[in-house]
Amino acid sequence: MTDRLDKWLCDRTTFSRKDVKAIIRSGRVKVNGETASRPDAHIGEADAVMLDGKLIAANQHIYIMLNKPKGVVSVSNAPDDRTVIDLIPDELRRNGLFPAGRLDRDTTGFVLITDDGEFAHRILSPRRHVVKTYTATLRDAIQNGYEHAFREGIVLGDGTKCMSADLVRTDDPRRVIVRLREGRYHQVKRMFASLGNHVTHLHRDAIGGLALDPLLREGECRVLIPEEVSKITEEEM
Ligand code: URA
Numbered sequence: 505m506t507d508r509l510d511k512w513l514c515d516r517t518t519f520s521r522k523d524v525k526a527i528i529r530s531g532r533v534k535v536n537g538e539t540a541s542r543p544d545a546h547i548g549e550a551d552a553v554m555l556d557g558k559l560i561a562a563n564q565h566i567y568i569m570l571n572k573p574k575g576v577v578s579v580s581n582a583p584d585d586r587t588v589i590d591l592i593p594d595e596l597r598r599n600g601l602f603p604a605g606r607l608d609r610d611t612t613g614f615v616l617i618t619d620d621g622e623f624a625h626r627i628l629s630p631r632r633h634v635v636k637t638y639t640a641t642l643r644d645a646i647q648n649g650y651e652h653a654f655r656e657g658i659v660l661g662d663g664t665k666c667m668s669a670d671l672v673r674t675d676d677p678r679r680v681i682v683r684l685r686e687g688r689y690h691q692v693k694r695m696f697a698s699l700g701n702h703v704t705h706l707h708r709d710a711i712g713g714l715a716l717d718p719l720l721r722e723g724e725c726r727v728l729i730p731e732e733v734s735k736i737t738e739e740e741m
Contacts, residue, residue, distance in 0.1 A: 509535065510543035512553065514562050515619065518598050529698045565620035568596060570725035571716060572615045572708075578606035589616050589722055591728050604628060605636075605687060605711070613638075613708035614716040616736070617725070627736060628709065633667075633685035634737060637710040638692055645677035650699060654682070658695045666687065666695060681709075712736040716717040 513524045513533070525543045527533060529578060532539045535547065535553035536672075540739035553560045561635055569695045570588055572578070577585045579603045588603050604616045618624055627634045654671040682692055693703045713735040720726060 506548045508521070508543065509533070509540055509547050509553070512547045514559050514599055515556065515568070515623065517555070520599070522537040527555070530614070532660060545683060553713045564631040565623070565635065566596065566598065566601070566618060567620065567728040568601075568617040569714075569717060569720065569728055569732075570590060570615045570617055571720040571722050572612055573722035574610050576723075577609055578615055579602045580684070588617060592617065592725060596727065607691075607708060608706070611706040611708065612722060613706075614711055614714075615708070616711055619680055623733075628687065630686050634712045634738075635710075636682070636684050636687060636708060637715075638682045639674075639707045639709055640680050640682055640692055640696065640703050641705040643704050644700075646671075646673060646680055647699075648679075653699060658698055660688075660691075660694045660698055666691065669695070686690050708711055713738040 509528060510521055510524045513519065513528070514521045517524070519527065528540055528543045531539050531541070532555060535545065536552055570591060572588055572591075575586065576591065578586050579587055580589050581587065589601055592601065598619060600619040601617055602619070602624070604618055605628055607613065607615055616624075616627070626632055641720075651671045651673075654669045657668050658666045659668065664687070667684075667686050669685070670681075672681040672683070674680060683689060683694075688694070692706055696703050714728075714732055717726065
């Protein structure tokens with residue numbers, strides 16, 4: 505697969521497409537040792553691209569684990585709101601970052617932020633069933649029959665039947681662990697609403713086989729190493 509040089513660089517740096525074009529025209533970019541002058545030159549997988557003498561890695565996608573606080577929205581851009589992307593420090597910022605999956609404004613916990621559209625598609629695809637694990641705090645204590653109802657597939661208020669899900673009790677009868685393999689809008693809250701209960705707080709603990717790092721405080725994030733990225737897709741239900 506090939507890409508235009510300006511797009512290729514734009515996807516792997518923090519420069520805008522316009523800046524990248526100017527940078528290329530000023531002779532700061534070399535492809536396979538030769539100064540590149542055309543933004544529309546084609547770049548393939550085997551080409552070595554250098555900017556100001558530094559090699560830019562070809563497949564340099566980034567995967568960031570964020571512990572989302574309340575009050576922050578899970579979109580890339582919202583002029584009137586603080587977004588998960590606003591929480592990414594400058595040194596990790598680059599073009600094309602987006603949250604792979606949404607949490608509600610009042611939900612806390614693990615949000616994966618990446619610039620890798622294919623990977624995001626894989627973990628969000630309903631056909632792949634990457635498990636998302638949540639801790640839900642309930643208004644009313646868990647009742648007998650909840651686990652069975654989750655296993656059988658909860659029917660939501662609009663008639664949608666959910667896939668089988670796990671519900672696990674904790675020492676606190678108002679706190680439960682929920683493991684879902686699909687991601688419908690407000691799903692956890694709607695599942696409990698259809699049982700006549702109400703979720704007062706929701707926190708995402710894990711995506712696939714990767715748990716939120718307990719050392720990350722709310723609002724903090726860090727880059728994942730490749731072994732951690734693989735753990736995300738390891739666990740499919
Ligand atoms: N289910 C919800 O209801 N809200 C979330 O943020 C995530 C899952």
